[in-house]
Amino acid sequence: xxxxxxxxxxxxxxxxxxxxxxxxxxxxxxxxxxxxxxxxxxxxxxxxxxxxxxxxxxxxxxxxxxxxxxxxxxxxxxxxxxxxxxxxxxxxxxxxxxxxxxxxxxxxxxxxxxxxxxxxxxxxxxxxxxxxxxxxxxxxxxxxxxxxxxxxxxxxxxxxxxxxxxxxxxxxxxxxxxxxxxxxxxxxxxxxxxxxxxxxxxxxxxxxxxxxxxxxxxxxxxxxxxxxxxxxxxxxxxxxxxxxxxxxxxxxxxxxxxxxxxxxxxxxxxxxxxxxxxxxxxxxxxxxxxxxxxxxxxxxxxxxxxxxxxxxxxxxxxxxxxxxxxxxxxxxxxxxxxxxxxxxxxxxxxxxxxxxxxxxxxxxxxxxxxxxxxxxxxxxxxxxxxxxxxxxxxxxxxxxxxxxxxxxxxxxxxxxxxxxxxxxxxxxxxxxxxxxxxxxxxxxxxxx
Amino acid sequence: xxxxxxxxxxxxxxxxxxxxxxxxxxxxxxxxxxxxxxxxxxxxxxxxxxxxxxxxxxxxxxxxxxxxxxxxxxxxxxxxxxxxxxxxxxxxxxxxxx
Numbered sequence: 001x002x003x004x005x006x007x008x009x010x011x012x013x014x015x016x017x018x019x020x021x022x023x024x025x026x027x028x029x030x031x032x033x034x035x036x037x038x039x040x041x042x043x044x045x046x047x048x049x050x051x052x053x054x055x056x057x058x059x060x061x062x063x064x065x066x067x068x069x070x071x072x073x074x075x076x077x078x079x080x081x082x083x084x085x086x087x088x089x090x091x092x093x094x095x096x097x098x099x100x101x102x103x104x105x106x107x108x109x110x111x112x113x114x115x116x117x118x119x120x121x122x123x124x125x126x127x128x129x130x131x132x133x134x135x136x137x138x139x140x141x142x143x144x145x146x147x148x149x150x151x152x153x154x155x156x157x158x159x160x161x162x163x164x165x166x167x168x169x170x171x172x173x174x175x176x177x178x179x180x181x182x183x184x185x186x187x188x189x190x191x192x193x194x195x196x197x198x199x200x201x202x203x204x205x206x207x208x209x210x211x212x213x214x215x216x217x218x219x220x221x222x223x224x225x226x227x228x229x230x231x232x233x234x235x236x237x238x239x240x241x242x243x244x245x246x247x248x249x250x251x252x253x254x255x256x257x258x259x260x261x262x263x264x265x266x267x268x269x270x271x272x273x274x275x276x277x278x279x280x281x282x283x284x285x286x287x288x289x290x291x292x293x294x295x296x297x298x299x300x301x302x303x304x305x306x307x308x309x310x311x312x313x314x315x316x317x318x319x320x321x322x323x324x325x326x327x328x329x330x331x332x333x334x335x336x337x338x339x340x341x342x343x344x345x346x347x348x349x350x351x352x353x354x355x356x357x358x359x360x361x362x363x364x365x366x367x368x369x370x371x372x373x374x375x376x377x378x379x380x381x382x383x384x385x386x387x388x389x390x391x392x393x394x395x396x397x398x399x400x401x402x403x404x405x406x407x408x409x410x411x412x413x414x415x416x417x418x419x420x421x422x423x424x425x426x427x428x429x430x431x432x433x434x435x436x437x438x439x440x441x442x443x444x445x446x447x448x
Numbered sequence: 449x450x451x452x453x454x455x456x457x458x459x460x461x462x463x464x465x466x467x468x469x470x471x472x473x474x475x476x477x478x479x480x481x482x483x484x485x486x487x488x489x490x491x492x493x494x495x496x497x498x499x500x501x502x503x504x505x506x507x508x509x510x511x512x513x514x515x516x517x518x519x520x521x522x523x524x525x526x527x528x529x530x531x532x533x534x535x536x537x538x539x540x541x542x543x544x545x546x
Binding site: 003047050051079081083086087090091092093094095096097101104105106107108110111113114117118121122124218220222244245246247248249252303304335338339341342343344345346347348349350351352354355357358359361362380428432 | 465487505
């Protein structure tokens with residue numbers, strides 16, 4: 001299939017206009033040895049053949065469409081209203097150019113403006129940017145913002161932060177002379193406030209705490225903001241945004257920056273991406289915010305219009321003086337989140353949060369009744385919690401897989417002190433039958 | 449336009465923010481019912497951990513959400529609707545399956 005819309009006559013007409021005899025003459029400035037390289041790839045297939053081939057390859061995957069999944073650990077299976085895909089499948093959105101020319105991009109700009117407004121509503125913070133690549137890069141940018149603002153060299157990070165976020169953060173900080181310092185956690189994975197106080201030295205630019213943390217615990221963050229601010233540090237809260245349908249928001253905890261992975265807001269698992277990083281902050285930090293920002297303004301006729309704003313932070317400034325050098329964002333995923341949040345609205349977001357919670361609480365209660373399993377995460381939870389199993393998690397998961405169940409995440413793979421510990425997730429997608437079947441299979445996996 | 453009046457086009461409708469179209473009590477999604485009565489989280493979860501002020505996310509019905517975003521999409525220039533001779537990022541046709 002050819003995607004080129006031009007005929008030979010069209011080409012000749014264009015060559016005639018510029019006065020070139022044939023197309024090969026245009027290429028003559030390219031050395032002959034670099035022209036027409038041989039590329040060893042198979043013959044092209046028709047669209048039907050491509051669809052068939054990739055459907056066959058895709059069928060090799062175990063996925064949440066054919067298995068019952070209890071995997072979370074940063075990637076969450078949620079119900080996505082059909083409206084979301086209908087909207088982001090409109091090619092007016094997915095084939096639009098990045099919105100440098102506002103007159104040609106009012107649709108994208110307004111959708112991103114609404115995304116920002118809704119992230120402000122969800123987190124309670126007054127300013128949001130237009131999104132980041134993912135939760136990990138949003139956190140890393142939040143840390144850099146804090147270190148630039150405070151002119152300090154360290155960030156304190158709780159050990160219960162998602163290990164992948166920690167890795168990306170450390171990659172960003174490598175070679176900068178700045179570093180992250182770990183705060184240990186208590187036995188049940190919750191925040192060790194005494195350890196935090198001990199490590200809070202004058203070179204700390206920010207305290208970074210994830211809640212719900214990697215083990216599912218919703219942290220009590222009373223006094224953290226005051227502690228940070230008395231030390232001249234900022235407080236960065238990393239969260240699952242869907243938890244704000246019920247749980248206390250970053251603004252209520254006094255956070256300076258809220259960030260995290262926006263995938264739970266209507267973005268499919270998609271084997272890990274593309275996803276969406278969100279970042280919201282205070283008015284004071286507005287001019288230091290990294291990434292793209294859409295603002296509301298008036299056009300030359302006085303009508304309401306939208307445009308990229310405060311651009312002197314990023315592209316329209318010398319590279320070394322920019323807040324960050326991210327001149328793009330995850331626009332289509334941010335539009336998906338905007339559609340998701342508009343569908344949910346004030347009531348739906350609370351309902352979906354409580355549906356997650358009731359499934360997770362029910363599952364935790366049922367597992368607590370099993371003699372051989374112990375619940376690690378005893379605190380308040382959103383949709384995840386950790387358990388200790390009597391056997392290695394990999395063995396249990398092999399057993400569950402044969403029953404069409406994707407078991408939980410093997411925590412020992414990232415936290416060696418948690419041998420035989422499994423991180424379980426039960427979102428609103430699980431029926432009571434799914435949960436009961438899982439508990440029965442878990443019991444059977446050690447009885448056999 | 450000889451009369452000098454503005455055309456009330458789809459762009460004017462879309463320019464209204466979803467927040468401005470919001471009406472209390474509307475819901476754009478159909479969620480499963482709660483399964484258990486025993487989890488009254490507003491009573492059982494420590495009040496200190498709960499969100500105090502509800503979010504003011506817009507409240508629209510599903511057809512209103514669809515119209516809102518479809519009308520927004522029509523305000524974009526895009527490869528599938530227009531010739532876009534800009535090259536700082538590669539703007540080319542996206543095959544629907546390739």
